[in-house]
Amino acid sequence: MPLNYPLAEQTLDNGLRVVVSSDRAVPIVAVNLWYDVGSRHEPPGLTGFAHLFEHLMFQGSRNVTSGQHFSLLETAGGSLNASTFFDRTNYFESLPSGGLDLALWLEADRMGYLLDALTLENLDNQRDVVKEEKRQSYDNRPYGDSYERLVKLAFPEGHPYAHMTIGSMADLDAASLEDVHQFFRTYYGPNNAVLTIVGDVSVEDAFDAAKRYFGHLPAIPTPPPAPDGTIGPLTEVLRDDVLDDVPSDLVTMMFRLPPDGTPELDAAGLALDVLAAGQSGRLNRRLVRDEQIAQSVSGGALPLIGGVSFGTLTGIASDGVDLQLVEDALLEEVEKLAEGGITADELATVQAQAERDWLEQLSTCAGRADEISHHALLFGDPNRINTRIDQVRAVTVEQVQAAAREWIRATGRAQVTYRQNENGTAEEAGEQE
């Protein structure tokens, strides 16, 4: 279906790109900032820095005390958070529209003047919190380190996507207050961000407010670009076989994919969906329903902007089933798709699913603001939110097969397996085929 969300755009004198989409359906407004700094920008020795700022940005700034960012917005009815990814860092809040000025003032104060409040005490405290986040999200759950292991295999050492956003705790420990200040001065400024405002406000009022609160902030020197991550498909099989105290045996494989914003990536993503999405995907039909060798299967593409993306396929073996059978079946289906292609009906199904996902993503002011920031920052064109479905719908069965033939192959993959260790202790097995 054609989408027609209104969009207005201005760039302030200091380089801040502002996008406004007025929507009066509900009396709320969403504010969303994407900074062009993610883990892919981190130089060696500074891994985890982009994500560390996601924490430090809530510890106060020149005119805001520690904790006040949350308390002021919560009292105004705000819902707020931040997230860090390979390609960017994102700060956002939604709140009743009378709080727009407050949200913009808070965002501007930390964009311009975070360092006034960034003390060693704050840094030490948030280092501890990040370590607990890593323990909770990676270390204290079965298979929690699978992505860390996969990206390390799938990309060469030093590649911008070879480490996860959580980074290395050793790097965080070694960081001095000056290192942290320098990182902020390098990446945090109006000309390295997109500000999106969506919701119950007129376009004119939104631009006026953006200028009122951000207009005085000085531009920063153009930040160094992230290293070019352009790289072709994997041409070998790279393995990491882990014996651990896991509940069930699991195999997960990663393929390099084309960069985001290309029809090839859309096609590759749809290929993975035909295999792994929903109940009707080929892998669920065969491995879970028909052969019953797997408890569950999953997978999909993860679009990235820096010269390459990646996608994964994962299967958890049924109890008592040799994991090798699951791996073999996954690879057989991978090759079958590359050699035999997909049907028009399969394509229509995954396109219909992608359309629903997209409409759901845009169904809240916050979700729309996030996608507008995303497409403005990474592609320079927020209107892509209105044409996204048409792009996905335009992909043909031939394009899906061509993308799969080139990128999603048994002979070009990184693979991590977890097998139950009979004597209950973790150990590492071999690292190559």
Next chain:
Amino acid sequence: MSQILTTPPAVGAPRPWKFPESTTTATRAGTPVHVFDRPGQYVATVRVTIAMPLFSEPRELEGVATIMSRTLDEGTELHSANDFAAALERHGAAYGVDVSSDALHVEISVPVSQLAPAVKLLAEAVTRPAFNVADVGRHVTIRLGEINQEKANAGYRAREAFAAHLFDASTRRSRPTAGTPDTIRPLTNVQVAEYYRNNIGPERAHILFAGDATGVDVAAIVDDAFGDWTSSAGPALEAPEPLYLPGDRLVLVDRPGSVQSQLVIGCAGPDRRDPTWGTAAVANHVVGGTITSRVDTVLREEKGYTYGTRSSFTAPRKGGTFTLGGSVRTEVTGAAITDALRILREARDGLTEQEVREAKDSLTLTAPLRYEQADSIVQQVGSNLANGVPVDFADTYMQRIAATTAAEATEAYRQWVGTNGLLVVVVGEAKDVRPQLADLGLGDPIELT
């Protein structure tokens, strides 16, 4: 034009907002249909909420309701499992089920343009399931594998141990909703089909729609799909009141290799019938409901023990709970529990006017955000109906919160939290954690592996 403001700008008064209202009709089979028309919500959600109190499960077959619910879409009288999934997904629909202690919820999300065929398929799963022997057997196997995953999950282990020690063994909620290996293994399609026949029918159901209904006769589409539904199952029986075990208690679950301790601390709480349901929510917000709450201000922001904790009052139809949960570093487990208990107990001395005002503002003013999306509306209303309160309860609840005074919030909190003791559950590396628990004043822990 641009100046540096050193104090926060004023916040303008919020525009009035009310929880969305529904239009209610009924199908020919008598099932109420509640339609929430939300212009601009191009993806609609349709939810069938069916009263299904889990005490109706035979003790030796607990989990039969879950297996029944999970196999509704695994083949119908008209489609095989694979064909059903293919047909539904071809319309861009996503399908899901949820089993709570009082109800079964079956739901689809679908672009409004595909509503009619998708609702037909939803009705097929709910009213004409096949329960083939192979499909049921497969879901029994999948459930057994899922139990292995749950055993490895610290958060799950903590919640399970909490329920087992908060409730008397005669209460269904002391045991897992989806059953245990002993009760799952014997299940076949015979018991599943029997449970369905005895418990699922149009008299126990509500059908909810939220989405952009412009130019769409939702009631007619739903009636066309669900109007012929017949069943011998009459109205659901009322579940008995739960029985709680009182007193301060400590439970330690050994999870070797843990690098954090997962905590759950809690006690009995109100349910929606109780006059403190709204006022207790305000108190919770102050004490542990947000990152700025009393607990996280100390445990996360001052001490860096945790990535974050959260507390809440939650309740099914009868008998609620208060819980504070989170993970903390192994070495500071004892210190974190000491701080948490102190903060929870000190809150009984009173919540300040400012704290309560800010909590009320946050809870009421965030409501338009929480219910912006179609799906969130039917989830809330479906849950409310399952829990025995009227379709407009969400609005009544907001009004109650807005009217809460500091004295009322404190009183609600004092009525529940710490009055009959607190149950503390720790899941972690027992040999490292055990010595840290000696000084909590909770006695020797009950140890589980």
